[in-house]
Amino acid sequence: MFKKLLPHPALTVTLIIVWMLLANELTPGGLVLGVIIGVVIPILTSPFWPARPRLRFGPPTWFYLLLVLWDIITASFQIAVIVLFRRSRDLRSAWLVVPLELRSPEAITMLAGTISMTPGTVSCDVSACGRALLVHALDTPDPEAEVARIKQRYEARLMRIFR
């Protein structure tokens, strides 16, 4: 009964929070509407996520979010320096192939998004079987080291968050 009414509790909570933030005020009426939306949308969209991954909302998750935020800030400084002072012909841009150990599509999406937001890398494509990511790096002296860094800094942590 509970499973049928709330097939995706995390999505329900997210929807209610986003709705309340959109409404920008805490009123009983708004909360009721938020709860209705939070219950109806997961039920209506349940065919779209047949096998959703198990997420752990523990310290590793929060630490990961803070790490990514920190990396975005430091990355912005690095990219700003490159944009302002590096000549185009001195750019050492390269394509990286990151072999994946993550298997669930949601986890790979998280990793690809993280790569796109952080230092000098944009994820471009995934292999047809989902076991390798194609990443473009703006300026990397050592592509191998960059791949290793992505794997141990982000992927290893995501492995612990998505089981």
Added chain:
Amino acid sequence: MDAGPVEILISAILVIGGFFALVGSWGLARMPSLMTRLHGPTKVTTLGVGSCLIASMIYFPAMQGTYSAHELLITLFLFLTAPITANMIAKAHLHRQGRAIDPNPMDDIAEGLPPTGVGTGWATFEGQHRDPADPPR
């Protein structure tokens, strides 16, 4: 009205944000190829917009005495959309390069993408509904 410390802080954050937004746009204009151009807007501009949002989050409670949660939502939506936009642009670009439209030697994909190393090709070119016009990779 005297400039209080809060006001100075807000101004500083706004100037930093404006600087990064400018650098991101400059990167978009001056980088040599599409793939390198993608890097400016996805990262530097994120910090630029983020700084403006932080300034807004400080300004309204401190100066106007009102609270607004919309900045948090804007941050959330920005983080959701920026990587996806970059990914779509990159994919479209790979297809254009694959058909030899507008090739740019700075992108290093004239002679093909690196092999996946896992047996199958890249999903952009090797899906279930593969377009026969795409060259083999």
